Amino acid sequence: xxxxxxxxxxxxxxxxxxxxxxxxxxxxxxxxxxxxxxxxxxxxxxxxxxxxxxxxxxxxxxxxxxxxxxxxxxxxxxxxxxxxxxxxxxxxxxxxxxxxxxxxxxxxxxxxxxxxxxxxxxxxxxxxxxxxxxxxxxxxxxxxxxxxxxxxxxxxxxxxxxxxxxxxxxxxxxxxxxxxxxxxxxxxxxxxxxxxxxxxxxxxxxxxxxxxxxxxxxxxxxxxxxxxxxxxxxxxxxxxxxxxxxxxxxxxxxxxxxxxxxxxxxxxxxxxxxxxxxxxxxxxxxxxxxxxxxxxxxxxxxxxxxxxxxxxxxxxxxxxxxxxxxxxxxxxxxxxxxxxxxxxxxxxxxxxxxxxxxxxxxxxxxxxxxxxxxxxxxxxxxxxxxxxxxxxxxxxxxxxxxxxxxxxxxxxxxxxxxxxxxxxxxxxxxxxxxxxxxxxxxxxx
Numbered sequence: 001x002x003x004x005x006x007x008x009x010x011x012x013x014x015x016x017x018x019x020x021x022x023x024x025x026x027x028x029x030x031x032x033x034x035x036x037x038x039x040x041x042x043x044x045x046x047x048x049x050x051x052x053x054x055x056x057x058x059x060x061x062x063x064x065x066x067x068x069x070x071x072x073x074x075x076x077x078x079x080x081x082x083x084x085x086x087x088x089x090x091x092x093x094x095x096x097x098x099x100x101x102x103x104x105x106x107x108x109x110x111x112x113x114x115x116x117x118x119x120x121x122x123x124x125x126x127x128x129x130x131x132x133x134x135x136x137x138x139x140x141x142x143x144x145x146x147x148x149x150x151x152x153x154x155x156x157x158x159x160x161x162x163x164x165x166x167x168x169x170x171x172x173x174x175x176x177x178x179x180x181x182x183x184x185x186x187x188x189x190x191x192x193x194x195x196x197x198x199x200x201x202x203x204x205x206x207x208x209x210x211x212x213x214x215x216x217x218x219x220x221x222x223x224x225x226x227x228x229x230x231x232x233x234x235x236x237x238x239x240x241x242x243x244x245x246x247x248x249x250x251x252x253x254x255x256x257x258x259x260x261x262x263x264x265x266x267x268x269x270x271x272x273x274x275x276x277x278x279x280x281x282x283x284x285x286x287x288x289x290x291x292x293x294x295x296x297x298x299x300x301x302x303x304x305x306x307x308x309x310x311x312x313x314x315x316x317x318x319x320x321x322x323x324x325x326x327x328x329x330x331x332x333x334x335x336x337x338x339x340x341x342x343x344x345x346x347x348x349x350x351x352x353x354x355x356x357x358x359x360x361x362x363x364x365x366x367x368x369x370x371x372x373x374x375x376x377x378x379x380x381x382x383x384x385x386x387x388x389x390x391x392x393x394x395x396x397x398x399x400x401x402x403x404x405x406x407x408x409x410x411x412x413x414x415x416x417x418x419x420x421x422x423x424x425x426x427x428x429x430x431x432x433x434x435x436x437x438x439x440x441x442x443x444x445x
Contacts, residue, residue, distance in 0.1 A: 173205070258347035280301060380401075
């Protein structure tokens with residue numbers, strides 16, 4: 001499972017509707033150079049690719065005229081571009097996207113940074129399950145209450161939730177939301193169409209100490225809802241990358257994307273752009289119980305899930321791309337219905353980390369993204385093999401230790417975060433602004 005993307009992919013499509021999930025398995029593609037050969041290695045992540053276009057990024061030194069000539073020579077047409085990233089959405093004009101990518105790499109590989117399909121993925125959600133109803137110790141597990149003695153966040157900092165939208169009318173989120181954008185319908189309606197985004201938001205930023213509901217990891221910071229998904233929760237990498245770039249351009253300090261998108265070349269470009277603007281991207285590792293096969297990215301924080309005893313869940317994905325681990329279940333978070341319910345999966349783990357990053361920056365807003373990332377890694381409680389390992393990353397996050405490090409000034413001047421050994425893999429899709437589909441994760445047995 002660890003490197004080759006050439007294998008059958010079984011897809012588990014999870015339709016989040018507040019409490020239950022419907023499982024569906026699809027077998028993807030045959031052919032001499034079939035679609036399955038372009039799918040990432042691990043099971044259950046990618047649904048399919050949008051067949052009418054691909055994503056292309058030229059190398060910076062290739063002149064605009066040469067870029068147009070290359071596309072014209074291959075009978076391709078540029079539809080649009082994620083301008084901050086320089087990633088073009090290129091119409092294949094009826095040709096097989098697999099063959100187009102092969103031809104581009106073969107004849108013009110020296111001019112192209114990457115060309116990839118615009119895959120459709122599910123959110124990393126594991127839905128509510130009565131078995132998890134009493135698991136309400138996630139905040140204590142990461143020592144958040146002690147950190148709250150120092151800070152509960154800053155109203156000058158913004159966390160962007162790139163997801164299915166957010167129910168900003170929820171009593172525990174009301175007043176937190178800023179204006180956002182809907183990248184699926186290309187309008188300003190960011191209402192949650194699925195429930196996943198509202199649950200994720202509650203884990204990170206539900207208002208605390210207000211006498212109602214639950215408390216997120218950070219109470220005072222602002223929330224930017226960015227909808228990228230179709231009503232079923234699925235979203236294209238192109239929409240996700242566009243939303244990350246939008247968040248960067250509009251001042252978000254942390255962007256949470258509880259989808260397994262860390263292997264996409266376009267999403268990696270968006271993460272790099274965000275970091276250049278002073279922010280950090282957090283993604284879910286996935287809930288497939290297998291090695292992702294992804295290499296590690298210095299610009300993405302990928303989070304796997306551990307249980308209340310700090311043991312990795314059997315359903316949590318792992319691999320060379322893992323940076324840290326965090327609780328995979330919470331006993332209660334905000335729901336689309338306006339109520340509260342349990343929430344499990346690496347979709348829960350990612351916003352646990354995003355909330356902690358916001359707390360770190362609220363104590364010292366002058367820290368660079370690399371410095372904050374370094375504090376996150378060094379403050380984590382080490383489990384598994386000493387140091388980094390593919391099952392825990394640098395360890396399970398610890399809010400108290402992280403905030404103490406900031407208060408002590410235990411900050412590296414010019415940190416160069418250590419990367420884990422990583423197998424090389426084919427990049428995954430991203431696109432400009434078309435309808436998106438993003439993917440979720442299978443629930444634990």
